[in-house]
């Protein structure tokens with residue numbers, strides 16, 4: 112269990128930088144169970160799935176019928192897939208961390224992230240620069256996601272990149288393209304992106320990042336599939352706007368600390 116002082120230092124870093132890596136967050140036995148379930152479910156192509164061909168990000172197969180067209184990008188609704196995934200999303204260490212960040216009881220969104228992300232060699236796509244909040248609809252823009260690395264994540268296998276401090280910046284709409292990606296071809300944007308960092312993650316590491324933090328991820332140039340679990344949280348005073356995708360699934364209230 113974290114001491115309160117170490118989680119407070121991590122929270123301070125998240126507030127200052129927009130993301131923070133917490134090494135060794137997932138205990139070894141839980142990590143082994145998560146990896147086993149992840150591999151079994153991918154091999155079984157257990158629905159619901161999102162395919163690379165459906166999303167059409169750069170590097171994705173042109174269609175489901177093209178070579179590599181069956182490549183999975185996300186195994187959706189991780190929370191409902193297996194008790195190991197649900198436990199990971201709601202473990203007391205996460206609940207306590209989030210409650211200290213938000214200063215209130217915390218909800219897990221089942222509408223956003225809440226997935227096992229896979230990045231495959233050859234047919235896995237890259238993800239352009241974006242802020243998650245641009246695709247979401249809540250009463251505030253204070254949500255935090257956690258990315259759990261189930262294996263090693265490096266630039267070579269498509270790790271995440273973050274722009275430190277970007278969660279605090281205001282951008283006008285012209286700095287994003289029609290699909291809400293931050294335009295790397297705008298000089299002012301390119302200057303900001305030059306400061307991006309890609310932390311190397313070891314198996315079991317967690318990255319906490321704010322929904323306004325600009326981030327992206329590369330392609331997987333190795334021979335092995337990369338597996339990560341991702342969940343998003345907000346305080347009980349933040350609400351998904353009725354009728355939007357953000358309100359599409361009931362949320363999970365985490366245990367009080």
Ligand SMILES: O=C(O)CCC(=O)C(=O)O
Pocket residue numbers: 228230236237238243269326327328329
């Ligand atoms: O692994 C990736 O391609 C990045 C995923 C991502 O940034 C997202 O889902 O918001």
